Amino acid sequence: MRRAHVATAAALLGVIVSVSSLAQAAKPEDTAATRAQGQALFERACLFCHGVTGQGDGPAGWFLGRYASPRPQNFTVGSFKLRSTPSGDLPTDQDLFRTITKGIPGYMPGFASLPETARWQVVAYVKSFYPGFRTETPVPLSLVGAPTHQLAESLDRGRALYTSFECHTCHGIEGQGDGPVAQAGELKDAFGLSIPTANLTRPSSFKNGASLLDLVRTLLTGLDGTPMPSYAARLSDRETDAWDLAQYIRALSAESVP
Amino acid sequence: MLVIALFIALMVSNVPAALAEMEQGYGTVNVHVLYRGTVPPPTEMKVTRDPETCGATISLQSLTVHSPSDGLKDAVVMIEGIHSSGKEQTRTQPMVLSNSKCSFSPHVIPLQTGSTLEIQNLDQIMHNTHITHEIRTFINVAMVANGRPVAKKVANPGLYRVQCDVHKFMEGYVLASGHPYFGVTDERGSAKILDVPAGEHDISVWHERLGQLQTHVTVPPNGEATATFEFHEDGTGHSRRINR
Numbered sequence: 082m083r084r085a086h087v088a089t090a091a092a093l094l095g096v097i098v099s100v101s102s103l104a105q106a107a108k109p110e111d112t113a114a115t116r117a118q119g120q121a122l123f124e125r126a127c128l129f130c131h132g133v134t135g136q137g138d139g140p141a142g143w144f145l146g147r148y149a150s151p152r153p154q155n156f157t158v159g160s161f162k163l164r165s166t167p168s169g170d171l172p173t174d175q176d177l178f179r180t181i182t183k184g185i186p187g188y189m190p191g192f193a194s195l196p197e198t199a200r201w202q203v204v205a206y207v208k209s210f211y212p213g214f215r216t217e218t219p220v221p222l223s224l225v226g227a228p229t230h231q232l233a234e235s236l237d238r239g240r241a242l243y244t245s246f247e248c249h250t251c252h253g254i255e256g257q258g259d260g261p262v263a264q265a266g267e268l269k270d271a272f273g274l275s276i277p278t279a280n281l282t283r284p285s286s287f288k289n290g291a292s293l294l295d296l297v298r299t300l301l302t303g304l305d306g307t308p309m310p311s312y313a314a315r316l317s318d319r320e321t322d323a324w325d326l327a328q329y330i331r332a333l334s335a336e337s338v339p
Numbered sequence: 340m341l342v343i344a345l346f347i348a349l350m351v352s353n354v355p356a357a358l359a360e361m362e363q364g365y366g367t368v369n370v371h372v373l374y375r376g377t378v379p380p381p382t383e384m385k386v387t388r389d390p391e392t393c394g395a396t397i398s399l400q401s402l403t404v405h406s407p408s409d410g411l412k413d414a415v416v417m418i419e420g421i422h423s424s425g426k427e428q429t430r431t432q433p434m435v436l437s438n439s440k441c442s443f444s445p446h447v448i449p450l451q452t453g454s455t456l457e458i459q460n461l462d463q464i465m466h467n468t469h470i471t472h473e474i475r476t477f478i479n480v481a482m483v484a485n486g487r488p489v490a491k492k493v494a495n496p497g498l499y500r501v502q503c504d505v506h507k508f509m510e511g512y513v514l515a516s517g518h519p520y521f522g523v524t525d526e527r528g529s530a531k532i533l534d535v536p537a538g539e540h541d542i543s544v545w546h547e548r549l550g551q552l553q554t555h556v557t558v559p560p561n562g563e564a565t566a567t568f569e570f571h572e573d574g575t576g577h578s579r580r581i582n583r
Contacts (some may be wrong), residue, residue, distance in 0.1 A: 305476035
């Protein structure tokens, strides 16, 4: 059983590595010409939500409701929710590419239909909105390890961690996004707007992906600009715990995840 | 030969600057920060989470004023408009921010950019240290009981706000300076900035509730200058300066 888990994880990582390699192969150099091509695409596909200056204030935002949240990403601030990097750090190019490709369930469409080179051009243009991308070098957290416990044992451990990490205060005991802090309306984003808690029984709505690897990444990185913290301080040297908690979160729903 | 001549020429051209620097010297700035007026009563808040550690109620007071001197604690003083020459002694030792008894200790931390901020949790409950620099997240990290400290280098100057998303009444500040010429006032409202290059300088004070004041000091070589800031109850303030 343990060998099967390791084999699955190795295959999964292999797929990820090969997908990244394919994507990297089409990545153009970040030049003025690349950014100009990215800008042309941005103005056709992204501007309506993210705005001309990338501040998340595009005209479509008005249809979402002026004070509805979360607002479209403001690229000029330097806080990004969906990353593989430590809390507070900028996302890697690969992170931005992944978000553009897969989209955000319920909020942003995926653009997998665009050629890879075009998506990289958009990545280059999006980065130009925040000067920190020129001076900082984001480094992804290492997501090594894999589930090592049998599922039943993993779930027991994950359940205990769910309690000790106080996940229930926001996400609720059953994971339905109805914890006391969420019900009290105390959860706000960096702009002071109220935001909903993820309903963990609906993994297809998870913004940062719902695979085990996605969940482990989210637990380690947190979602910057929201109250969801990084648990890296507790999990980075106990990766088994991260996988156990991810298994438990997945088990909160019978919904199948691709 | 040409290279040697060029080298000598460069050395000679740098001599006046080096001499000027030696003659310039360094001095000390003594700062006193006062609050004139009635100190408002603290805000009492009922604690809804972890009362066994935080207490049933918490008393929030953002003005700590010494009696009878009126000295104001936790005001950050800083030389303005001075740039790091790269030659002065840096103050980049690690600074520790503790979650302790449901408050951040120290409440205000001034540091030089390049310093490491180490966050630790001394309580037997979970805290969530969430630090923002303007709107950008600096770090948002769950600090479980008995967990490891978390360290992160502070690269950018400016004001950082420290909060705990679990206990909303917890608040603190980090002020990052691009140079080593800063300090924070003690219980009597005093701070001392050492080894300031002699000459004319602007100096400012910042307090989380009272805002900012600025004045000008002349730092004599191997001497001392004194700046006194006064915040007033009505929101105004003024400053005095003495050079010795």
